[in-house]
Each structure stands twice: as structure tokens, then as C-alpha cells.
Amino acid sequence: MAKQLPEENISEQHDVVIVGGGPVGLFLGLNLAQKGLDTVVLEAEADINQSPRALMYFPIVLNEFEKFGILDEVVRAGYKNQEGLCFRTTASGSNKVLASIPPGKASQGSIDYGVQLGQPRLAEILRRHAQKYPSFSLQYNTRFVGLEEEHDAVRLETSTPDGKTKYFSARFVVGCDGASSPVRKALGIPFEGYTWHDWRFLAINLRYDFTKYGYPAANHVLDPEDWAVIVRASNVEEGLWRIATGISPDIPVEEIEKHIPAKLERLLPGPRPLQYELVAVNPYWAHERVAKTYRSGRVILCGDAAHVNNPLTALGLTTGLVDVAVLSRLLPQAFTPQHASSWPRLLDKYSTLRRNDFVNQVQKLCLDGKLRLHSTDPKVVAAREDFFNMLNKNPGFGDFVAGTMVEKLPDDLDPSLA
Ligand SMILES: Cc1cc2nc3c(=O)[nH]c(=O)nc-3n(C[C@H](O)[C@H](O)[C@H](O)COP(=O)(O)OP(=O)(O)OC[C@H]3O[C@@H](n4cnc5c(N)ncnc54)[C@H](O)[C@@H]3O)c2cc1C
Known part of the structure; x- marks a missing residue:
């Protein structure tokens, strides 16, 4: 559960802290920084994970890449099917x-x-484009350890490989920290489903x-x-x-x-x-699992932190990137005076839309796709x-x-x- 953090030592304040610098965290960082929000991505590891993972991107995601002017580069790096x-x-x-x-x-x-296109190559493209925005920053070797929600902000504790502790504060935090999401666990949100x-x-x-x-x-x-x-x-x-x-x-x-x-x-x-x-x-x-909710207070889940499925229908990362596209249409509105008190509705909308899509469509397609094969x-x-x-x-x-x-x-x- 959320822990009590010491009052002092907040070393950095941001509009949004994204925990996890995988492709979903980097794409969200790019989206939010482009919309002018001061956004930091905290990544536990020293660089992008290079192991073979996702590689297929459908038009719903490519349309989003086009808006950021990165589609041509993605197409050139990969194979246009x-x-x-x-x-x-x-x-x-x-x-x-x-x-x-x-x-x-x-x-x-x-x-x-x-x-x-291999996921590591996509992540490199997303990172390079995000880093063009002054309101974007990325800190490697920075592991999320715990969080505490206050009236109008969330405070986070992180640790570095040499044992140093650093505290952050943000109006909103997004857990893009993968299937075993420490953020989701810190919030006590169940990850319902099963493992194959x-x-x-x-x-x-x-x-x-x-x-x-x-x-x-x-x-x-x-x-x-x-x-x-x-x-x-x-x-x-x-x-x-x-x-x-x-x-x-x-x-x-x-x-x-x-x-x-x-x-x-x-x-x-x-x-x-x-x-x-x-x-x-x-x-x-492989697993078929979904978080019971994608939001708790000012903390939101995105990508594998919110849902996982078997990879045979190639919908894992695509679904996470669509989460980003929806969240980045809603979260910036939470910073406007118009939504000073109604921001929870915006985040609930994200949670409901994306969770329903996963449960009603993606899960079924993935299950059918796997069984059809064998x-x-x-x-x-x-x-x-x-x-x-x-x-x-x-x-x-x-x-x-x-x-x-x-x-x-x-x-x-x-x-x-x-
Ligand atoms: C072997 C394998 C094959 C796959 N094949 C496919 C496929 O063919 N098609 C498909 O669509 N999907 C596939 N997937 C799933 C796909 O890789 C995921 O959907 C995708 O990686 C999700 O991206 P993400 O950014 O949400 O999470 P991740 O890529 O997992 O990124 C999460 C990031 O958070 C970081 N992190 C974790 N804990 C902390 C912490 N405490 N503090 C800070 N950072 C932290 C991690 O280091 C990582 O960089 C595969 C997955 C695996 C494992």
C-alpha cells in the first residue's frame, strides 16, 4: 500500500512523473511534453531493454505516430506490411x-x-523525439520504491544503484512500469486473470x-x-x-x-x-490479466502495468500505445481551471474506456487467436x-x-x- 514518506527532501517537482521508460512510458512522455507538460520518465534500468519482444503496429497506432511526425522514420526502420x-x-x-x-x-x-519493427528500435525512435522537447526529461538508474498521495500531489521515493534515495513530487503519476508493476502493487490494485x-x-x-x-x-x-x-x-x-x-x-x-x-x-x-x-x-x-481499475487517486496505469495478454495476436504493445493516445487526450485537461475539481472524471473516463476495450475486445481476440493456432x-x-x-x-x-x-x-x- 502507499507508504508514509518523509516531509523533507523533495528534490524535484514536475507536472507528471512517468514510472517506466519502456515504449509506453516513452510514448506518453513524448505526447505530454509536446502538449507542454513538465514530464519526467523514471527508469530503473540503465538503458532500453534490448530483448526480442513486441514488433507489430496496427494503423490505429500508426495514425498516432503520424501526428508526431515519426511515422516515416518508423516505416523506414521497419517493414511496411x-x-x-x-x-x-x-x-x-x-x-x-x-x-x-x-x-x-x-x-x-x-x-x-x-x-x-522490433520494440527496442521503436523505443529508441520515441526517446529521440521526446528528447527534443525541453519539458521532457528521462532519468535512468532511478527505481521507483514507493509513493504517498497528498491533497494536490503525489510524492515518490526512488533509489539508485549506488543506494541513494531521491524524492519526486508531481500532480499526477503514471505507472508504465510493465507487467509486474511496482506502482500497481504499491496501490494494492489486483491484477486479475491467469497465466498460461x-x-x-x-x-x-x-x-x-x-x-x-x-x-x-x-x-x-x-x-x-x-x-x-x-x-x-x-x-x-x-x-x-x-x-x-x-x-x-x-x-x-x-x-x-x-x-x-x-x-x-x-x-x-x-x-x-x-x-x-x-x-x-x-x-x-504468457498471461491474460487486467488491473481491477486503471486509476487510484492521482495515479494512473498504462500499458502492461494495466493489462497483459498472450502475444500471438500482436495486440500487447499496440493496446498499450492506444492507452497512451487516449490518456494524452484527457490528462492535459486535468491541468486546466475548468477541471480544477472535476479531474477525477477525466481519469475515470480513461480507466473505463480503456479497461472496457481490453476486457470486451482485446482479451477475446487474444484468446481466440491463441486457441485457433493449436x-x-x-x-x-x-x-x-x-x-x-x-x-x-x-x-x-x-x-x-x-x-x-x-x-x-x-x-x-x-x-x-x-
Ligand atoms: C518475450 C516477450 C515477447 C513479447 N512479444 C510480443 C509480441 O510479439 N507482440 C506484442 O504485442 N507484445 C509482445 N510482448 C509484450 C510487449 O513486449 C509489451 O506489451 C510491452 O513491452 C509493453 O510495454 P510497456 O512499456 O508497457 O512495458 P515494458 O516494456 O515492460 O516497460 C516497463 C519499464 O518499466 C521499468 N520498470 C519496472 N519497474 C520499475 C521501477 N520500480 N522503477 C522504474 N522503472 C521500472 C522496466 O525496467 C521497463 O523498462 C512480449 C513480451 C515479452 C516479455
């Missing part, structure tokens, strides 16, 4: 395309493509020419054992691909690496012996066959599914609806 998504069987099985979702059709002037124990997930980055064997930029491979998502993870020049797949949870983590060649033998198309460059392997557990449950198999039949027989259905991916957020969110 105008090919849609392909469902197929494994290379070692029948190696057959089952169905495809075509690229989305957006209204005139809107973005109708996705971008595939049927598979240990693997994020594998490698260089291999899938294109040569007819694979488009995004593929869902269906198989009870060797299910996978195979996608481009960089621009063509860098030639990086990602395989998101699973391995038995009974295999100890230190033995995973020796199972990778056999896994790739079953998943990679093309002649043998296979010639690939393995770049990174990241094993992890489940042998007759109900799931029947639903999957219906889905593929619709895609194959009715082009209008494919366009409809693709159309749901090119939606755009409205510029104004009316606080009176809170």
Missing part, C-alpha cells in the same frame, strides 16, 4: 495455405498498412529467407505441437524474422536452447541442411473451419475482418461522457 496475414500448416507437414486476411482498406488519406501453463512461450529472432519459399510478411502456422507466428521483424535490408512459438513447460529453461534446432527443422521451409542465423531466443510465460477441442476446430471457409468463399468477409484493423481514434474525447 501491405500483404495482410496468411494462415498455413507447418513446413514439415502439408505446408499448405489455409486462408488469408487481405490488407485493410482505409478511408481516403488514412493508413491502411501495418508496420513490423500449457506452453512456455519462445520469441526467436533469426535471419532466414522465408520469402524465397512463398511466405508473406505475417504467417500464422497451425499445429497442435508446432504452432507458430512467423513474421518479418525488420526492414528487408536487415532481414530479421521472428518466430513466436511454444515449448513444453516441462523442459527446464537451461535446456531450451538445445531443443531449438529440432523446432526450426519442423518450422522452416526450404532445402536441407538448413542455413539460418539464430540471433536471439527469449523464453517467457487447440484440438472440437468446438475450436469447428469455429476455425467456419472462419477459414468464410475467408475463402466470401471476399467481403475478408475485407470486413481487415477493416477492423484500420480504425482510427477520434481526436476529441468528450469528458462529459465520463
